[in-house]
Amino acid sequence: GESVGLHLPTLSVQEGDNSIINCAYSNSASDYFIWYKQESGKGPQFIIDIRSNMDKRQGQRVTVLLNKTVKHLSLQIAATQPGDSAVYFCAEKGADTGRRALTFGSGTRLQVQP
Amino acid sequence: EPEVTQTPSHQVTQMGQEVILRCVPISNHLYFYWYRQILGQKVEFLVSFYNNEISEKSEIFDDQFSVERPDGSNFTLKIRSTKLEDSAMYFCASRDRGDEQFFGPGTRLTVL
Numbered sequence: 001g002e003s004v005g006l007h008l009p010t011l012s013v014q015e016g017d018n019s020i021i022n023c024a025y026s027n028s029a030s031d032y033f034i035w036y037k038q039e040s041g042k043g044p045q046f047i048i049d050i051r052s053n054m055d056k057r058q059g060q061r062v063t064v065l066l067n068k069t070v071k072h073l074s075l076q077i078a079a080t081q082p083g084d085s086a087v088y089f090c091a092e093k094g095a096d097t098g099r100r101a102l103t104f105g106s107g108t109r110l111q112v113q114p
Numbered sequence: 115e116p117e118v119t120q121t122p123s124h125q126v127t128q129m130g131q132e133v134i135l136r137c138v139p140i141s142n143h144l145y146f147y148w149y150r151q152i153l154g155q156k157v158e159f160l161v162s163f164y165n166n167e168i169s170e171k172s173e174i175f176d177d178q179f180s181v182e183r184p185d186g187s188n189f190t191l192k193i194r195s196t197k198l199e200d201s202a203m204y205f206c207a208s209r210d211r212g213d214e215q216f217f218g219p220g221t222r223l224t225v226l
Contacts, residue, residue, distance in 0.1 A: 008154070032213050034213075034214070036217075041219075041220075042219055042220070043118075043205050043207075043217035043218050043219045043220045044157060044205070044217045045217070046214055046215075046216070049213065049214065089156065089157065091157075093213065100145065100162060100169070100170065100213075101147065101159040101162050101170055101172070102149075102157075102159060102215060103159065104149075104156045104157040104158070105156065106155075106156045107156060
């Protein structure tokens with residue numbers, strides 16, 4: 001999901017369910033993508049990353065899928081826990097020489113109901 | 115585990131005043147960044163710094179902003195004359211030669 005201004009899209013799931021958070025990116029030249037988790041009052045925390053030469057990468061309870069054809073990235077969280085409640089941002093890095101800065105998406109709020 | 119630290123956690127200032135936000139990146143990291151996040155909005159890139167000079171900056175990073183690495187451990191962001199719209203969370207990040215950027219906890223800047 002994408003947000004406009006202050007209205008973050010919210011995904012509400014039950015504890016133990018799987019969560020899927022989506023992100024559309026804009027730069028077809030981006031070669032590196034990251035998912036960050038941000039809890040209230042804290043800085044972004046790295047979850048998982050993927051390079052553009054891959055379409056899937058798995059971590060502990062998380063999987064990132066990359067579809068370059070439609071410029072879409074998703075984060076799957078298995079067996080969602082209350083501690084997963086946070087805002088999730090995707091970020092991309094361009095492949096342009098010297099372009100090392102990250103461009104962040106608008107974020108999705110994940111609420112896990114116990 | 116090493117982490118990026120930032121001080122202060124909250125800075126309140128009057129419009130027109132200068133502020134300096136401080137960051138201590140992870141010690142063996144080479145690349146340093148400042149980002150900001152206006153309340154409820156996405157994180158936005160401000161500036162990157164490598165080898166004691168700015169390597170990239172965004173349109174937000176105008177002449178009111180400057181960065182400095184005054185010694186081997188600190189990385190600072192200065193806003194010369196703050197405006198109301200500078201109110202935001204400011205995040206410092208650092209990385210080594212890999213791509214992963216490690217973020218600090220942020221400084222909340224409130225301009226009155």
